[in-house]
Amino acid sequence: MTERRFHKDIYPAAAVDGAVKTFARFAAITVREEGDHRVVAVESAKPERALRVARELANYALGLVREGAS
Numbered sequence: 001m002t003e004r005r006f007h008k009d010i011y012p013a014a015a016v017d018g019a020v021k022t023f024a025r026f027a028a029i030t031v032r033e034e035g036d037h038r039v040v041a042v043e044s045a046k047p048e049r050a051l052r053v054a055r056e057l058a059n060y061a062l063g064l065v066r067e068g069a070s
Contacts, residue, residue, distance in 0.1 A: 002047075002054040005037040011065055016040065019061035027053040 006016050016038045020029050027044040040057065044050040 001041055001043045002050045003042070004040045004054050004058045005034075006040065006058075006061060008036050008038065011038065011061055012068065013038065015061045015064035015068065018064050019057045022060055023053055023057045029053075029057070 016031065020031060020040060023029060023042075027042050027050055029043075030041045032039050032041070040054070042050045042054040042057065044053065
C-alpha cells in the first residue's frame with residue numbers, strides 16, 4: 001500500500017475526489033480524513049503499480065487545483 005497526504009488548505013476536496021475518481025479503475029483507492037489532511041491510500045497486487053498510480057494521482061490532483069485557480 002502507498003499513501004499520499006493532501007493538505008486541506010492546498011487541495012480542495014473536489015481536486016482529491018476528482019483524481020481518485022479518475023484513477024479508481026487502476027487500483028483500490030480509499031480516502032480518509034486525518035487532521036488537516038486527506039490521506040489517499042492506493043493498493044494493488046503489484047506494489048510498483050500502487051506507487052505509480054499514487055504518483056500519477058497526486059500529479060492529477062495538483063493539475064485540478066491549478067485549473068481551479070485560473
